[in-house]
Amino acid sequence: xxxxxxxxxxxxxxxxxxxxxxxxxxxxxxxxxxxxxxxxxxxxxxxxxxxxxxxxxxxxxxxxxxxxxxxxxxxxxxxxxxxxxxxxxxxxxxxxxxxxxxxxxxxxxxxxxxxxxxxxxxxxxxxxxxxxxxxxxxxxxxxxxxxxxxxxxxxxxxxxxxxxxxxxxxxxxxxxxxxxxxxxxxxxxxxxxxxxxxxxxxxxxxxxxxxxxxxxxxxxxxxxxxxxxxxxxxxxxxxxxxxxxxxxxxxxxxxxxxxxxxxxxxxxxxxxxxxxxxxxxxxxxxxxxxxxxxxxxxxxxxxxxxxxxxxxxxxxxxxxxxxxxxxxxxxxxxxxxxxxxxxxxxxxxxxxxxxxxxxx
Amino acid sequence: xxxxxxxxxxxxxxxxxxxxxxxxxxxxxxxxxxxxxxxxxxxxxxxxxxxxxxxxxxxxxxxxxxxxxxxxxxxxxxxxxxxxxxxxxxxxxxxxxxxxxxxxxxxxxxxxxxxxxxxxxxxxxxxxxxxxxxxxxxxxxxxxxxxxxxxxxxxxxxxxxxxxxxxxxxxxxxxxxxxxxxxxxx
Ligand code: HEM
Ligand code: SF4
Ligand code: SF4
Numbered sequence: 001x002x003x004x005x006x007x008x009x010x011x012x013x014x015x016x017x018x019x020x021x022x023x024x025x026x027x028x029x030x031x032x033x034x035x036x037x038x039x040x041x042x043x044x045x046x047x048x049x050x051x052x053x054x055x056x057x058x059x060x061x062x063x064x065x066x067x068x069x070x071x072x073x074x075x076x077x078x079x080x081x082x083x084x085x086x087x088x089x090x091x092x093x094x095x096x097x098x099x100x101x102x103x104x105x106x107x108x109x110x111x112x113x114x115x116x117x118x119x120x121x122x123x124x125x126x127x128x129x130x131x132x133x134x135x136x137x138x139x140x141x142x143x144x145x146x147x148x149x150x151x152x153x154x155x156x157x158x159x160x161x162x163x164x165x166x167x168x169x170x171x172x173x174x175x176x177x178x179x180x181x182x183x184x185x186x187x188x189x190x191x192x193x194x195x196x197x198x199x200x201x202x203x204x205x206x207x208x209x210x211x212x213x214x215x216x217x218x219x220x221x222x223x224x225x226x227x228x229x230x231x232x233x234x235x236x237x238x239x240x241x242x243x244x245x246x247x248x249x250x251x252x253x254x255x256x257x258x259x260x261x262x263x264x265x266x267x268x269x270x271x272x273x274x275x276x277x278x279x280x281x282x283x284x285x286x287x288x289x290x291x292x293x294x295x296x297x298x299x300x301x302x303x304x305x306x307x308x309x310x311x312x313x314x315x316x317x318x319x320x321x322x323x324x325x326x327x328x329x330x331x332x333x334x335x336x337x338x339x340x341x342x343x344x345x346x347x348x349x350x351x352x353x354x355x356x357x358x359x360x
Numbered sequence: 361x362x363x364x365x366x367x368x369x370x371x372x373x374x375x376x377x378x379x380x381x382x383x384x385x386x387x388x389x390x391x392x393x394x395x396x397x398x399x400x401x402x403x404x405x406x407x408x409x410x411x412x413x414x415x416x417x418x419x420x421x422x423x424x425x426x427x428x429x430x431x432x433x434x435x436x437x438x439x440x441x442x443x444x445x446x447x448x449x450x451x452x453x454x455x456x457x458x459x460x461x462x463x464x465x466x467x468x469x470x471x472x473x474x475x476x477x478x479x480x481x482x483x484x485x486x487x488x489x490x491x492x493x494x495x496x497x498x499x500x501x502x503x504x505x506x507x508x509x510x511x512x513x514x515x516x517x518x519x520x521x522x523x524x525x526x527x528x529x530x531x532x533x534x535x536x537x538x539x540x541x542x543x544x545x546x
Binding site for chain 2: 073076078079081082102108109111112262265268269271272274275276278279298302303305306309310313315317325326328330331332333334335337338341342344346349351353354356357358
């Protein structure tokens with residue numbers, strides 16, 4: 001058994017040795033993946049739309065930035081732990097429900113305020129819709145062919161998906177999907193900007209690069225995209241090639257920026273489902289009892305994990321009184337500190353903490 | 361001139377002005393992030409405030425899988441970024457003083473950020489602005505040093521700073537009178 005594990009370790013590391021780093025390996029694998037998908041999607045590169053070449057380069061640069069950022073992230077001890085245990089617990093019964101709540105309808109943002117929720121639905125789903133249309137087109141995974149009979153055929157990964165009437169509702173929706181997405185994003189971003197103007201709460205902590213830049217980028221993309229349609233419909237395509245370039249440029253800049261700023265939450269948010277599963281699963285198994293008052297306040301697993309993660313960072317809260325601070329419930333931990341300050345054992349007095357909320 | 365939050369614990373009269381003021385800071389969503397405790401509730405009325413000490417090596421931020429807790433260039437350890445916090449509550453378990461609060465409904469941690477939009481421009485945080493008894497003050501390093509000299513304790517009971525805290529902090533705490541047996545005149 002022992003020998004076995006060590007040999008697998010060895011082969012594993014020798015595969016990894018072929019690459020300078022995790023980074024190089026992930027980069028290589030994803031570009032190969034993209035190429036294979038594109039190869040299949042384009043029926044062996046016979047249907048490539050070269051107008052969209054800029055997006056292709058942009059996507060590849062984006063993948064580079066993405067791995068650079070997220071491999072560093074995944075290596076942090078607490079992150080690594082959540083990803084590892086989260087993957088193990090992925091197939092809980094509650095996972096689909098949690099995932100829909102956290103990643104699709106954003107229940108928790110609604111609890112922060114309906115305004116913020118509507119805003120995020122518009123921005124988030126607008127962007128998702130736009131990506132669902134754009135990227136398959138860019139890599140030619142999806143394209144349209146026109147038959148003589150007034151029908152379009154939608155081709156996805158080389159398969160004919162459906163025939164739609166050229167002036168039918170589905171066709172209309174597909175031509176206008178990007179316009180609809182752009183209007184959603186514009187409305188959402190305007191709501192976010194308005195909130196910053198009107199609401200003092202939202203004004204704190206705003207830094208241009210972190211806070212405003214992503215909003216302006218999204219706005220810029222949406223507006224240039226909408227202008228393309230306007231030029232097409234009302235101006236007979238006047239200046240359209242130029243605008244098309246500006247639009248492409250804005251998308252590429254956003255893609256490159258994405259892994260580093262506020263928008264980095266998009267690829268990372270699924271970990272919130274992992275975190276929920278982790279809390280639920282280990283919470284059902286074994287709860288930690290506070291070393292002072294005996295209340296169950298967290299799972300044993302999480303208490304131990306936090307102690308271990310802090311240990312990696314050379315932080316250690318073992319007290320002379322024979323416990324680690326992570327083993328006290330929060331009110332007891334606060335009272336224990338008061339006790340350390342005053343010399344009187346406040347945490348031993350069996351009185352519930354006074355109300356700590358100013359609103360009564 | 362860089363100033364710090366400085367606590368002179370024994371001055372506290374338990375009025376909870378600091379809690380009320382905290383709710384009114386921009387970005388605090390009308391919820392307070394600090395605490396006031398009775399030291400010996402069944403016997404006397406002494407109270408002491410407790411708040412984030414803004415550790416130099418903050419356990420909360422180290423334990424956060426999402427890098428949601430950022431450290432400002434002033435040293436303030438900020439509240440969770442609303443779009444990054446994934447609601448794991450590691451930070452609440454990690455903090456040696458039990459400071460971060462968690463809202464289950466919003467799936468979001470929130471904690472003292474030293475009213476960063478004020479303190480980054482040298483304006484004292486809300487709590488220090490309103491404290492009527494000078495328990496919470498906003499002082500320069502020189503002023504804090506003078507305070508410590510003034511209350512020089514030789515009896516090994518200087519329990520509110522290193523090595524008695526769990527790590528170096530940006531907020532300085534002092535508890536001068538009680539342990540010396542001295543009554544203070546404000
Ligand atoms: C995976 C699903 C996603 C989740 C769980 C998620 C979560 C969040 C959360 C919790 C916030 C903070 C909202 C608040 O408290 O007001 C936020 C903000 C934001 N999200 Fe998302 N997000 C997701 C996808 C997206 C997508 C696809 C976009 C499109 C680009 C996006 C763009 C934004 C923007 C621009 C903000 C900032 C809003 C502001 O500054 O007021 N998000 N997101
Ligand atoms: S006192 Fe707690 S919440 Fe404040 S910085 Fe230190 S670890 Fe973080
Ligand atoms: S609850 Fe939020 S801020 Fe706290 S450790 Fe988890 S992700 Fe970070």
